[in-house]
Amino acid sequence: MGLRMRVHDKEPIAQAMRRFKKLIERSGMQKELRAHQYYEKPCEQRRRAMLRKQKAARKAQGLI
Numbered sequence: 001m002g003l004r005m006r007v008h009d010k011e012p013i014a015q016a017m018r019r020f021k022k023l024i025e026r027s028g029m030q031k032e033l034r035a036h037q038y039y040e041k042p043c044e045q046r047r048r049a050m051l052r053k054q055k056a057a058r059k060a061q062g063l064i
Contacts, residue, residue, distance in 0.1 A: 003027055 005023055007016045024030050 003029070 003023060005016075005020055
């Protein structure tokens with residue numbers, strides 16, 4: 001997935017970096033990189049997904 005960002009003439013570097021960080025965060029690339037930073041066994045992925053579903057179900061049950 002390629003992202004492009006054009007730096008405007010006479011734009012301060014700090015402002016360009018801020019825009020770049022927001023672009024990366026909005027695109028979901030940062031989340032993807034963190035997810036692939038370390039290997040996670042398939043059973044651990046399934047376990048985390050199951051826990052996420054259980055937590056969402058408990059939260060929904062409490063709101064009703």
